[in-house]
Amino acid sequence: xxxxxxxxxxxxxxxxxxxxxxxxxxxxxxxxxxxxxxxxxxxxxxxxxxxxxxxxxxxxxxxxxxxxxxxxxxxxxxxxxxxxxxxxxxxxxxxxxxxxxxxxxxxxxxxxxxxxxxxxxxxxxxxxxxxxxxxxxxxxxxxxxxxxxxxxxxxxxxxxxxxxxxxxxxxxxxxxxxxxxxxxxxxxxxxxxxxxxxxxxxxxxxxxxxxxxxxxxxxxxxxxxxxxxxxxxxxxxxxxxxxxxxxxxxxxxxxxxxxxxxxxxxxxxxxxxxxxxxxxxxxxxxxxxxxxxxxxxxxxxxxxxxxxxxxxxxxxxxxxxxxxxxxxxxxxxxxxxxxxxxxxxxxxxxxxxxxxxxxxxxxxxxxxxxxxxxxxxxxxxxxxxxx
Amino acid sequence: xxxxxxxxxxxxxxxxxxxxxxxxxxxxxxxxxxxxxxxxxxxxxxxxxxxxxxxxxxxxxxxxxxxxxxxxxxxxxxxxxxxxxxxxxxxxxxxxxxxxxxxxxxxxxxxxxxxxxxxxxxxxxxxxxxxxxxxxxxxxxxxxxxxxxxxxxxxxxxxxxxxxxxxxxxxxxxxxxxxxxxxxxxxxxxxxxxxxxxxxxxxxxxxxxxxxxxxxxxxxxxxxxxxxxxxxxxxxxxxxxxxxxxxxxxxxxxxxxxxxxxxxxxxxxxxxxxxxxxxxxxxxxxxxxxxxxxxxxxxxxxxxxxxxxxxxxxxxxxxxxxxxxxxxxxxxxxxxxxxxxxxxxxxxxxxxxxxxxxxxxxxxxxxxxxxxxxxxxxxxxxxxxxxxxxxxxxxxxxxxxxxxxxxxxxxxxxxxxxxxxxxxxxxxxxxxxxxxxx
Numbered sequence: 001x002x003x004x005x006x007x008x009x010x011x012x013x014x015x016x017x018x019x020x021x022x023x024x025x026x027x028x029x030x031x032x033x034x035x036x037x038x039x040x041x042x043x044x045x046x047x048x049x050x051x052x053x054x055x056x057x058x059x060x061x062x063x064x065x066x067x068x069x070x071x072x073x074x075x076x077x078x079x080x081x082x083x084x085x086x087x088x089x090x091x092x093x094x095x096x097x098x099x100x101x102x103x104x105x106x107x108x109x110x111x112x113x114x115x116x117x118x119x120x121x122x123x124x125x126x127x128x129x130x131x132x133x134x135x136x137x138x139x140x141x142x143x144x145x146x147x148x149x150x151x152x153x154x155x156x157x158x159x160x161x162x163x164x165x166x167x168x169x170x171x172x173x174x175x176x177x178x179x180x181x182x183x184x185x186x187x188x189x190x191x192x193x194x195x196x197x198x199x200x201x202x203x204x205x206x207x208x209x210x211x212x213x214x215x216x217x218x219x220x221x222x223x224x225x226x227x228x229x230x231x232x233x234x235x236x237x238x239x240x241x242x243x244x245x246x247x248x249x250x251x252x253x254x255x256x257x258x259x260x261x262x263x264x265x266x267x268x269x270x271x272x273x274x275x276x277x278x279x280x281x282x283x284x285x286x287x288x289x290x291x292x293x294x295x296x297x298x299x300x301x302x303x304x305x306x307x308x309x310x311x312x313x314x315x316x317x318x319x320x321x322x323x324x325x326x327x328x329x330x331x332x333x334x335x336x337x338x339x340x341x342x343x344x345x346x347x348x349x350x351x352x353x354x355x356x357x358x359x360x361x362x363x364x365x366x367x368x369x370x371x372x373x374x375x376x377x378x379x380x381x382x383x384x385x386x387x
Numbered sequence: 388x389x390x391x392x393x394x395x396x397x398x399x400x401x402x403x404x405x406x407x408x409x410x411x412x413x414x415x416x417x418x419x420x421x422x423x424x425x426x427x428x429x430x431x432x433x434x435x436x437x438x439x440x441x442x443x444x445x446x447x448x449x450x451x452x453x454x455x456x457x458x459x460x461x462x463x464x465x466x467x468x469x470x471x472x473x474x475x476x477x478x479x480x481x482x483x484x485x486x487x488x489x490x491x492x493x494x495x496x497x498x499x500x501x502x503x504x505x506x507x508x509x510x511x512x513x514x515x516x517x518x519x520x521x522x523x524x525x526x527x528x529x530x531x532x533x534x535x536x537x538x539x540x541x542x543x544x545x546x547x548x549x550x551x552x553x554x555x556x557x558x559x560x561x562x563x564x565x566x567x568x569x570x571x572x573x574x575x576x577x578x579x580x581x582x583x584x585x586x587x588x589x590x591x592x593x594x595x596x597x598x599x600x601x602x603x604x605x606x607x608x609x610x611x612x613x614x615x616x617x618x619x620x621x622x623x624x625x626x627x628x629x630x631x632x633x634x635x636x637x638x639x640x641x642x643x644x645x646x647x648x649x650x651x652x653x654x655x656x657x658x659x660x661x662x663x664x665x666x667x668x669x670x671x672x673x674x675x676x677x678x679x680x681x682x683x684x685x686x687x688x689x690x691x692x693x694x695x696x697x698x699x700x701x702x703x704x705x706x707x708x709x710x711x712x713x714x715x716x717x718x719x720x721x722x723x724x725x726x727x728x729x730x731x732x733x734x735x736x737x738x739x740x741x742x743x744x745x746x747x748x749x750x751x752x753x754x755x756x757x758x759x760x761x762x763x764x765x766x767x768x769x770x771x772x773x774x775x776x777x778x779x780x781x782x783x784x785x786x787x788x789x790x791x792x793x794x795x796x797x798x799x800x801x802x803x804x805x806x807x808x809x810x811x812x813x814x815x816x817x818x819x820x821x822x823x824x825x
Contacts, residue, residue, distance in 0.1 A: 017743065018693035020686045021419040023465045023530035026506075035439065035485060036406065037414045046414055061410045080690040081640075 005051045008094045013052060015087050018080045019045040025074040029311045030067045030318065033328040038064040041074035041084060048091065062099055066092070067325060069318045070187045071276040071311035085281070088316075089187060096189030104321035105188040112193070116179040117147040127175035129154035134161045137170040142210045144224075145173075146217035147180050148350035156350045159374035160216045160246055166387045167254045171214065177204050183223040183277075188317035191231075198231050205241065216246040216374050218349035219315075221284075222277035245278055247348050247373050251287040258294040264383040265296025266376070268343035271368075272299060273333065273356065274309035275349035288348050288373050295380045297344065302336040310336065312347075314355035330359025337368055345370045394456045395436070401448055404439035404486060411437060415481045420469035421694055422775070423749045430774060430806075430814040431474055434461065434481040441486045443589045446562045449482055450587070454564055459802050462583040464504065464535030467527045469697065470773025472539065472582045476806035476814075482587065484534055492517060497595045498557060503534025503588045520598040522549040526727075529683050534588045539771050540580020542701075544682060546729035547618065547626045548656075553579040554730070555594045561586035563797050576786065577793050582773060582807040585790075585797055599657035603679035605670035607648045611708040614651040618728055621661055623653040626728040627682070633723035636740065640690040645678070646670060652678050685725055691740035694748065698755040699770035700762030701732045710735060713761045717754060734770050735762070756825050774807050778815035778822075784808075 009016070025041035026032075037043035044065055051057050057065070068088055075084040101109065111120035129150060143164060149157040164171050179201060182194030205213070215221050225243040232239035250258075270292055278284045285306045292299050304310040313319070313329025334356065337345045345368045347353055357370050381387055398405050406412070412434045422430075435458065440446045453460045459479030466473045475481060483504075490501035490510055494517050499510055507528035511521050523545035525536050536543075537559065542551040549555055559570050561578055563586035570578060577585050601624070608614045614628050634647040650670065655661055670678070681687075689695040702710045707726070714724060714737055727734045737758055741751040759769060759776075768783035769776050781787050794801075794809055805811055 013744070014693055018690055020689045020695070021417075021466070022527065022686055023467055024683075026465070026530050035404065036411065038408075038411050043414050046417065047410065050410070050413060055410070055413070057410070060408060079684050079687050080693075 004098055005057060005095075006054050008098060009048060009052050009091070012048070012087060012090065015082050016045055016048045016052060018082055019049075020080055021046070022079055024077045024079060027073050027077060029069060029071060029073070029313060029329045029332065030325060032332060033325055034067065036064070039067045041068075041078075044068070044088075045082075057095075057099070059099070062095060063102065063321075065095065066102055066188075066316075067318060067322055068316050069276070069311045069313060069326075069329070070316035072280045073308070073311065076280065076307055089189075089191070092187075092189030093191050101189060102317070102321050105190065105317045108184055108188070108317070108320055109190050109193050112180050112182075112185065112197070117151060118180055118184055119147060119151040121151040123176050126150050126178060127173070129157050130173070130175070131158050131162065134165045136173045139170045139172040140209050140211040141169065142172045142174065142205065142208070142213045144178060144181075144213050144215040144217075144220055146215060146220040146350065148219075148354060149216060150178070153350040153354050153372070156216050156353065156372045156374050159372070159378040162387045163246075163250065163374060163377050163381065164214075166381050167250075167257070169253065172208065172210065174204065174208065177208075179204070181220040181223045183219040183227070184317060184320075186223065186227055187315065194227075195231055195235070198228055199235075199237070202228075202232070202237065202239070210241065212242040212244065214244050214246055214249045216348075216350070216372070218245065218275035218278035219351055221245045222281050225282055245284055245287075245348065247278075247288040247291060248284060250377060251290055255290060255294060258291065258377065258380055262380055262384040264380075266379055266383065268297055269341070270297040270299055270344035270346050271302050271337050271340050271342045272305070273302070273312065273337070273345060273347040273352060274306055275347055275352045276309065276311050276315060278348050279309050280307050288346070291373055291377060292346055295376050297376070300340050300342060302340065304336060312352040312355045313359070314351050319355060326355065327359050327362055330355050331363055334359055334363060334365065338365070342368045344368050344376075346373060346376055347371075348373045390456070391435075394452070394458065397452060398436055398438060401452070402438050402440070402445065404441070406437045407435075415463065415483065416475050418466040418468060418471060418473050420471055420775075421743050423752055426814070426817070429817055430471070430476060430812070432476050432478050434475050435478045437481045437483055439483045439486045443560070443562060443567055446482070446587055446589055447567065449480060450562060450564055453480060453802050454800075457800070457802070459805050460583075460587070461804050462503075462534065462538065462587050464532030465506070465527075465530045467531045468535065468539055468771070468773070470539070470771045471775050472771070472773040472804070472807055474774055476774065476812055479802075484532065487589070490533075492519065492595070494519065497597070498592050499595055500590060500592050501533045502590055503532060505533045507531055507533065507536065514595055515598060518598050519595045521545070522555050522594050522596045523552055526682055526685060533591055533593070537579055537588055537591055538581065538583050539773075541771070542727060542729040542731060542734055544625050546727065546731075548622070548624045550730040552593075556591055557594060558592040559588050560590040562589050563587070563803070565797070577790065580771075581790070583804045584808045585794055585803065587803070601679065602655045602658045602661070603675040604653050604655070604661060604664060605675035605678050606651045606653065606664065607646070607668040607670070608651050609649075611711050615704055615707065617651055617653060617667070620663060621653060621655065624656045625654045627652045628724075628726040628728070629678075630724040632720070633688070633725055636688045636691055636721070636723050640688060645674060650678070652682075654679060685736070685738065688723055688738055688740055691721075692742055694741045694743040696739040696741045696748070696751040696755050697736060698758050699734060699736045700759055700767045701734050701770050702762055702765060702767035703732050706765040706767070707733045707735070710762055710765050710767065714758060717758060717761075732767070753825055756822060760822060760825065772808060774814065775818065777806065777808055777810040778819050780808055780810070
């Protein structure tokens with residue numbers, strides 16, 4: 001088994017050997033919780049080096065290898081600029097081929113294979129959240145809710161379509177034809193399965209004449225904006241869609257209206273949690289902040305913000321496979337918000353909202369209220385006469 | 388019951404944070420150094436267990452178990468030093484101090500009392516909130532630990548003005564086989580720089596200073612003598628001399644655009660200008676600040692390797708120029724020199740990007756040892772000795788005989804970090820022979 005592992009990692013050797021073992025990546029959220037070097041980026045790189053030199057990686061160590069949310073904070077601080085995010089995902093793909101996929105991650109893939117969503121919910125119920133009174137158009141502008149907003153954090157999808165409708169945006173929505181973006185499969189070493197979703201999604205969008213995709217999910221945004229073009233390039237497919245996160249779209253189309261036109265404002269102190277996929281991975285930092293301020297809230301920053309934002313703890317398959325660990329990371333993030341004594345913790349990702357809310361529940365906290373940016377905007381609209 | 392089983396059972400019963408996993412043991416048996424494989428085979432062993440203590444009581448228990456089961460102890464911080472100080476040579480227990488990371492700042496006394504696993508830069512961030520600052524810290528401060536740097540006896544940022552860490556520690560607490568005790572000024576020499584071979588540091592009281600804004604100047608220098616003249620004239624807080632080749636490699640790996648000239652980075656406290664600098668050619672102010680921000684990242688050039696061979700020699704000021712000339716003679720290209728000036732001398736770090744997968748890696752190591760030898764001939768000594776250079780200590784370490792006597796007194800069975808500072812085993816012999824041949 002071990003020479004096989006060393007063979008499949010051989011072409012990653014330059015990156016693996018480049019690690020200075022400086023431990024600046026001690027900032028890793030899962031390492032902060034677990035405290036063992038096998039769970040740190042530095043330790044993982046050393047493990048890969050051992051594997052390159054024919055050491056056996058057993059299942060216990062393999063599990064530790066997957067205790068990574070792929071948040072990318074390590075890449076931010078790496079002094080030798082190893083493209084760590086790419087390395088972790090690539091290594092996971094290869095390890096999964098040799099050692100198999102972790103059980104919880106396999107379950108996610110099975111759910112997607114059968115029902116085209118991560119949660120195993122019935123395909124026909126994907127659009128159950130859609131509110132009455134909001135019209136869908138045969139438009140080239142598509143709203144993509146994503147699996148988490150469709151099946152779990154429905155208030156985000158509901159708020160989003162109400163906002164779009166309020167500002168007169170004629171948008172399309174595909175209902176049961178909206179299928180998983182594949183993000184979680186890519187992050188958990190199952191890229192080959194995700195590639196099938198890429199092809200399916202593109203076919204559906206082309207069939208429906210879609211040119212612009214707006215999503216309220218940071219994970220879907222990152223996947224469409226960064227992973228899809230790369231996969232299409234590898235497969236010789238065309239990818240010609242404009243991808244926007246809701247915060248970008250609303251800031252562009254209605255930011256001024258909210259800021260100057262809506263006189264009734266929200267009150268309170270808020271802090272903003274940059275979702276890893278929207279912020280550090282895709283560079284979208286300011287639009288959500290502008291909207292929070294336009295809504296009238298006093299915005300204060302957590303110690304770790306923008307490119308240094310601390311992960312919520314859910315990503316990379318960690319919430320699925322290592323629930324307790326992911327909640328402990330979530331609690332660390334909440335602690336930063338608590339230090340600011342804010343009324344609201346706002347984010348732009350259904351997964352972050354779901355997970356931070358869960359972390360808040362298990363911590364038995366009263367404050368802060370955890371909201372998505374879509375809910376904040378809808379509240380301002382409601383304060384000014386409603387949708 | 389097998390002896391190992393009994394040991395494992397007892398350890399698991401006493402401590403919540405332990406590991407016996409074979410791969411975890413491999414991970415905890417290395418540091419940042421990479422040396423030729425044949426030396427590794429001779430010198431290295433593997434931890435039998437890793438324990439993460441959370442209190443002084445835990446540390447005392449670890450020593451009790453060590454004595455009872457005859458298991459060597461190897462203390463470990465962030466393992467960011469490259470002298471093999473945290474590498475087990477005969478199995479035993481690696482004591483990872485990362486969970487003992489609490490510290491408290493005394494604003495009135497201007498000191499910090501810290502557990503050994505606290506990170507230097509975490510302390511600095513808290514100190515700055517109170518308008519205080521560390522006087523000295525290592526260039527690895529972002530991740531290195533209080534206990535680790537004290538145990539190494541290092542010099543670093545601020546040492547030009549304030550000396551090494553040993554000059555800035557007021558008091559430590561240690562645990563040895565007799566129990567725990569406080570050690571003040573007179574006793575520090577038995578522990579600072581001793582790599583945990585005479586006792587484990589469980590807390591340290593380190594001096595702070597009132598924070599004053601740092602004003603960096605990056606001055607092109609025509610010679611080492613010119614750099615020394617500037618330092619002696621202006622008395623900077625911290626001073627580093629970086630070679631033109633250092634900038635060339637940095638520009639190559641980082642895509643920066645620094646002027647590729649020998650540069651003295653001199654940092655002054657509480658000033659906005661420094662007299663007498665008008666005659667010198669300097670980098671732009673923003674570049675000086677960039678270089679000052681970059682003080683934590685000399686290892687960036689490893690990217691060129693992907694491996695790095697390095698040698699660190701503490702050279703007296705009067706022989707520094709001669710040493711630089713020898714370095715230039717031995718290495719014509721593809722190396723970087725960074726010198727950190729302290730009260731004890733000039734710590735010259737020569738960094739050679741290399742590739743441990745290639746044959747030239749051994750050649751580059753030979754070159755590094757040659758440079759060390761030359762440095763010693765010029766009155767210098769290695770910055771630290773740790774595991775790899777323990778054979779030199781009798782010659783270079785102040786009060787070696789007295790320290791050896793002390794070691795025998797407090798650790799007669801040589802269980803405290805064996806093989807470090809005081810040579811043992813095959814490696815010192817091998818290194819001695821190698822140094823004769825090189």
